[in-house]
Amino acid sequence: MAIWRKVCIGLVAAAGIAAAAAYGLDAADRAYPPPLEGAATVSAEVLDAEGQLLRAFATPEGRWRLKATTEDVDPQFLKMLVAYEDRRFYDHAGVDFMALGRAAYQLVTNGRIVSGASTLSMQVARLIEPRDSRSFGSKLRQIVRAVQIERRLGKQDILNLYLTRAPYGGNLEGVRAASLAYFGKEPRRLTVAQAALLVALPQLPEKRRPDRHLAAAEAARKRVLSRMAVVDVIGEGEADRAELSAIPTRRLQLPAFAAHLAEAALRKEPGVMQHKTTLRRKVQQGLETVAREAAAKLGPKVSIAMVMADVHTGEIIGEVGSADYFDTSRSGWIDMSRVYRSPGSTLKPFIYGLAFEQGLVAQETIIEDRPADFFGYRPRNFDMTYQGDVSIRQALQLSLNVPAVRLLDAVGATRLMVRFRRGEVQTVLPANETPGLAIGLGGVGITLKDLVQLYAGLANRGKPVRLGDGIRDIPGEIDGEPLLEPVAAWHVADILSGVVPPLGAVQRGIAYKTGTSYGYRDAWSVGFDGNYVLGVWVGRPDNGAVPGLTGFASAAPILFEGFAKSGIAITALPRAPSGAIRIQQADLPISQRRFSMTSSGLLASSTREAAPQIIYPPEGARVELGSLSSGELMPLALKLQGGRAPFRWLANGKPLEEASRRRTTQWLPDGNGYSTLTVIDAMGRAATVRVFIE
Numbered sequence: 001m002a003i004w005r006k007v008c009i010g011l012v013a014a015a016g017i018a019a020a021a022a023y024g025l026d027a028a029d030r031a032y033p034p035p036l037e038g039a040a041t042v043s044a045e046v047l048d049a050e051g052q053l054l055r056a057f058a059t060p061e062g063r064w065r066l067k068a069t070t071e072d073v074d075p076q077f078l079k080m081l082v083a084y085e086d087r088r089f090y091d092h093a094g095v096d097f098m099a100l101g102r103a104a105y106q107l108v109t110n111g112r113i114v115s116g117a118s119t120l121s122m123q124v125a126r127l128i129e130p131r132d133s134r135s136f137g138s139k140l141r142q143i144v145r146a147v148q149i150e151r152r153l154g155k156q157d158i159l160n161l162y163l164t165r166a167p168y169g170g171n172l173e174g175v176r177a178a179s180l181a182y183f184g185k186e187p188r189r190l191t192v193a194q195a196a197l198l199v200a201l202p203q204l205p206e207k208r209r210p211d212r213h214l215a216a217a218e219a220a221r222k223r224v225l226s227r228m229a230v231v232d233v234i235g236e237g238e239a240d241r242a243e244l245s246a247i248p249t250r251r252l253q254l255p256a257f258a259a260h261l262a263e264a265a266l267r268k269e270p271g272v273m274q275h276k277t278t279l280r281r282k283v284q285q286g287l288e289t290v291a292r293e294a295a296a297k298l299g300p301k302v303s304i305a306m307v308m309a310d311v312h313t314g315e316i317i318g319e320v321g322s323a324d325y326f327d328t329s330r331s332g333w334i335d336m337s338r339v340y341r342s343p344g345s346t347l348k349p350f351i352y353g354l355a356f357e358q359g360l361v362a363q364e365t366i367i368e369d370r371p372a373d374f375f376g377y378r379p380r381n382f383d384m385t386y387q388g389d390v391s392i393r394q395a396l397q398l399s400l401n402v403p404a405v406r407l408l409d410a411v412g413a414t415r416l417m418v419r420f421r422r423g424e425v426q427t428v429l430p431a432n433e434t435p436g437l438a439i440g441l442g443g444v445g446i447t448l449k450d451l452v453q454l455y456a457g458l459a460n461r462g463k464p465v466r467l468g469d470g471i472r473d474i475p476g477e478i479d480g481e482p483l484l485e486p487v488a489a490w491h492v493a494d495i496l497s498g499v500v501p502p503l504g505a506v507q508r509g510i511a512y513k514t515g516t517s518y519g520y521r522d523a524w525s526v527g528f529d530g531n532y533v534l535g536v537w538v539g540r541p542d543n544g545a546v547p548g549l550t551g552f553a554s555a556a557p558i559l560f561e562g563f564a565k566s567g568i569a570i571t572a573l574p575r576a577p578s579g580a581i582r583i584q585q586a587d588l589p590i591s592q593r594r595f596s597m598t599s600s601g602l603l604a605s606s607t608r609e610a611a612p613q614i615i616y617p618p619e620g621a622r623v624e625l626g627s628l629s630s631g632e633l634m635p636l637a638l639k640l641q642g643g644r645a646p647f648r649w650l651a652n653g654k655p656l657e658e659a660s661r662r663r664t665t666q667w668l669p670d671g672n673g674y675s676t677l678t679v680i681d682a683m684g685r686a687a688t689v690r691v692f693i694e
Helices: 002-030 075-085 096-111 119-129 137-152 155-165 177-184 192-203 213-228 235-242 259-267 281-296 348-357 392-397 401-411 411-424 437-441 446-460 484-496 551-565
Strands: 045-047 052-055 274-276 305-309 317-318 366-369 388-391 510-517 520-526 533-541 611-614 636-641 647-652 664-667 673-680 686-693
Touching: 002 259, 045 259, 052 259, 052 281, 075 119, 075 192, 075 213, 119 137, 119 155, 137 281, 177 192, 177 281, 192 213, 192 235, 213 235, 235 686, 259 274, 274 437, 281 305, 281 551, 305 446, 348 401, 348 411, 348 484, 366 392, 366 401, 366 686, 388 392, 392 401, 392 484, 401 411, 401 437, 411 437, 446 484, 484 510, 510 551, 520 551, 533 551, 611 686, 636 673, 647 664
Parallel strands: 045 274
Antiparallel strands: 045 052, 305 317, 305 533, 366 388, 510 520, 520 533, 611 636, 636 664, 647 673, 673 686
């Protein structure tokens, strides 16, 4: 009995000692945890809409360390990595005692290190807490840290840390940075040869750098391929073929697109490591190439900005702020897509749109292009010549100044500015000035981004959209009244689609407009197809003049080249909406065959008759139509007073019927929503109201 008592006491004591030791180890583990928080420091990334890397920023210590997970790399690479570095990775708890024993035996029998015993967990421990030497003390510390890491992280997380922190030579860390630098691609799809090289490099990253030590890199890759063939991860024939593949001999630059947007993303959210944008890398790359090459041809100090967007969603898919961000001679650091400049003639389409909307003109209406005086304002054409009588279509396509000012005088400069506000576009007028006729020829400031936003609304059948790149602006539809009525927007787009392409350019089925500001300081071109709009600005950031700089000769070729290099397939412009038709000049109502006005507005009557006025429905009315017994909607009665018969009524730019001498008529709307009703009398005087049909 005494013996059993001693045995029991011994067991209890041993259990107590073991428990105390376990408690002590656990307390020590909690008191001295592995530095996992610091391991989370990675390079900030700016991504495109599909998650592709646009630009990365080095870590504070100057490392290219891109976050990587097992989902970011080729599965074959993972198999090769585990098979080569740590075959029992999924079975041990941080230390492979079998490998450790083998390495110790080889060290004793050979007097030198023959093979290592570091597991992937131990390598991660070394990466997050670099050792000063290769001593046994350092190895023991590594083992302890590996066990601590295994207690805190799952196998997947440990692999992710290795994939992010493994060294690949120079300041490259992680498999993504290495794959981009050596192969120019993300590691999601790797060849066997590429995967083998990425497995081999971290063991001796500086001595095996392929851009400096090609022979050593080839030998290391060959060892990996041979081992993989032996353990049946790959076939022998596959290993032989992979050995014949060339190894890259130079290090590539990591992607560095959309520099201005990337900088803006970091300023906005400095602590965020991944910034998602609406850009598309292929489009961005194409536009940047076009801008850089075009600027080289245009000469020193000239910069270029480009914005490309989806006209339906407002998402900016390409955004170039300058020809070269790092070119100080061109002030490349200035984002010219967000700077207010004079737009030249690029606002003219919206003047014509208002004239179409109000029923003042049709495409074949004749308008005068002759010298005119508008209360002291005497606009002249760019070439200092005049065309005489031209059609509205010709006037817009030729970008004639006098006809545009005549129409702006009729529709009103203030009304034009109101439409810009509907599109959430802010313009800048000269100090202490109110909207005047000069805004039709560039006498107002606007940014390229906002100008493209206006054209996006024009291309979107008149419905405004908000442009955004996901960082500085959020894209989306703009609720409220349209920028232009669909019929008016179609007429403008139809005319612009017939503008002759610039010299040497291929007709691509886009509608476009150019503009040149006073003094050859700004050249513009904005074009669109059925889905996308692209705007181009060319000029000097310091607002200096560039002799010979024009929208047609300088910006339009870049526009067409931009569409070509963007990789976007051209989509046909939308079909004409209901009521949008081209009417020959001879078939137009008499009041629309010629647009004429005096300096005080539309041609005044020689009699004392009052101008026509629509008295029902009133301006801004919301009208709910009843139903007939057949279930059809009841027509809306239209009434006017004043004016000289006959009268021509138009709904959304479409004539309702033949001219009538009656002062009442009926109209059956096509559907709900805003509509514009216009009446024109025999003297060419017009009245317009906007109503909402419910």
